[in-house]
Each structure stands twice: as C-alpha cells, then as structure tokens.
Amino acid sequence: SATNTSYHFPFNNWFSSKNGLEHTIYRDGVMGRAMPMVDYKVSTYTSDIRGAGTDANVFIELHGVNGSVGQTRLETHGNNFERGQTDVFSIKGTDVGDITKVVIWHDNSGPGPAWHLQQVDVFNPSTQRTYYFPCNAWLEKNEQGLAGCRKELVAGGTGEAGMSDYKVEVKTSDVR
Numbered sequence: 001s002a003t004n005t006s007y008h009f010p011f012n013n014w015f016s017s018k019n020g021l022e023h024t025i026y027r028d029g030v031m032g033r034a035m036p037m038v039d040y041k042v043s044t045y046t047s048d049i050r051g052a053g054t055d056a057n058v059f060i061e062l063h064g065v066n067g068s069v070g071q072t073r074l075e076t077h078g079n080n081f082e083r084g085q086t087d088v089f090s091i092k093g094t095d096v097g098d099i100t101k102v103v104i105w106h107d108n109s110g111p112g113p114a115w116h117l118q119q120v121d122v123f124n125p126s127t128q129r130t131y132y133f134p135c136n137a138w139l140e141k142n143e144q145g146l147a148g149c150r151k152e153l154v155a156g157g158t159g160e161a162g163m164s165d166y167k168v169e170v171k172t173s174d175v176r
Contacts, residue, residue, distance in 0.1 A: 036094070036095045036126065037092060037093065037094060037095070038092070038093065038094075038095045038124060038125050038126050039090050039091070039092050039125060040062065040069070040090070040091045040092075040093060040122055040123065040124055040125075041088060041089070041090060041122070041123040041125075042060060042062075042074065042088070042089045042090075042091055042120065042121070042122050042123075043086055043087070043088050043089075043120070043121040043122075043123075044058070044074065044080075044081065044086070044087050044089075044104075044117065044119075044120055045085075045086050045117070045118040045119045045120070045121075046081050046082060046083060046084065046085050046086075046087075046115065046116065046117065046118065047083070047084070047116040047117065047118045047136070048083055048084035049083070049116055050083075051083075051112065051114065051116070052083045052084070052115065052116035053081055053082040053083045053085070053115070054081045054106060054110070054112070054113050054114065054115035054139075055081070055109070055110035055111065055112070055113065056081075056106035056107055056108055056109045056110050056113040056115065056149075057073060057075075057106060057107045057109055058073070058074045058075075058080070058081060058104065058105070058106045058115070059071050059072065059073050059074065059104070059105055059106070059107075060072055060074055060091070060102055060103065060104045060120070061102065061103040061104075062091070062093065062096060062099055062102055062122060063096065063099065063100055063101040063102065063103070064096025064097045064098055064099045064100055064124075065096070065097040065098045065100060066094075066095065066096050066097040067094060067096050068096060069091065069093030069094060069096060070093075072091050072093070074087070074089045075089070076088075076089060081115060095124070095126045096124075097124075097126070097127065098124075098127060098129070098131070099122050099124055099131040099155060100154070100155055101133075101152060101153065101154050101155065102120055102122065102133050102152075102153050103150065103151070103152050103153075104117065104120060104135075104139070104150070104151055104153065105139065105149050105150035105151065106139055106149050107149070108140075108141050108149050113140070113141070113149075114138055114139070114140035114141075115138070115139045115140070116137070116138050116139075117135040117136075117137065117139055117151070118134075118135060118136055119132065119133060119134045119135055119136070120132075120133040120135065120153060121133070131155045132155065132156065133153035133154070133155060133156075134153070134156065135151055135153055137151060139151055
C-alpha cells in the first residue's frame with residue numbers, strides 16, 4: 001500500500017568518473033538522527049622499491065561501524081603515487097565512526113600501471129583517531145585479471161607498516 005512518507009538522502013557530491021559512479025548513500029535521519037559529514041584525511045604510502053609507482057587512477061572505499069563511504073577517486077593536482085612518496089587526500093563523506101576496513105584499487109590505466117602500496121592511513125576527525133591499514137603488496141593485473149588491482153585492507157598495526165630485516169642466529173648444543 002502507498003504511504004505519504006518522504007525520505008531525504010543527502011549526498012553533496014558528484015557522480016562522475018572522477019569521483020566514482022557508485023556510492024552508498026544513507027537516509028537523512030536514520031535511527032532518528034542526521035548522518036553528519038566529515039572530511040577524512042587519507043594518506044597513501046607508495047613503497048620505495050623499483051617500479052613501485054603508478055600513473056593509474058586510484059580509488060578507495062572506507063568502511064566503518066556506522067556504514068561506508070563509497071568509491072572515491074584519490075586525486076590532487078600533484079604527481080601522485082610515485083616511488084617512496086606519501087600522498088595526502090581529503091575525502092568528504094558521512095561519518096562512519098571507527099574505520100574497520102578500506103578497499104583500494106586502480107583501473108590499470110597508463111604505462112606501467114602496477115603499484116606497490118606500503119600502507120594507507122585514514123584520519124577520522126569525528127573520532128580524532130588515525131586508522132592504519134598495512135598492505136606491502138603489488139596491486140597489479142595478474143592471472144585473476146583486474147582482481148589483482150584491488151586490495152581489501154583491515155585496520156591494524158601501530159602506524160608503521162615497513163618491512164623489517166631480522167638476523168637470526170641458531171646455535172645447536174652439543175649436549176646429550
């Protein structure tokens with residue numbers, strides 16, 4: 001049966017190839033309150049190894065305990081995602097609370113699109129916390145096709161996702 005109930009879904013963004021064509025939009029007033037908007041600070045760390053940088057278009061989704069911020073292209077006016085470089089982006093979206101997961105990927109465009117991502121950090125101003133997502137992996141087209149260009153990263157760590165070198169020395173006893 002039809003009702004005269006109206007719902008408002010605030011978005012305050014563009015549907016475009018730049019900002020993404022798929023977004024999760026939440027109804028205003030869900031659970032009796034409006035969904036506040038925040039400016040997330042996303043930092044990507046490209047590894048300092050040969051061939052680590054990419055010129056491909058990079059996208060991210062943020063997932064938290066209160067929902068998600070849909071596909072957003074990471075872009076500034078600079079030359080992003082170069083070897084050994086940290087890039088910082090601002091993303092406006094609904095407040096998802098504590099961030100539990102990010103999904104990051106690229107479209108495999110440009111020459112040499114493979115990208116070695118060290119880690120992603122996301123600062124949520126509403127919680128005043130930075131969430132760390134270690135990766136240390138290649139995002140590249142492989143036998144699975146473009147699925148290799150996509151990584152789902154779970155929050156964890158203390159903020160330092162760099163690789164460590166360990167020297168292990170084993171001494172075998174001569175005791176019977």
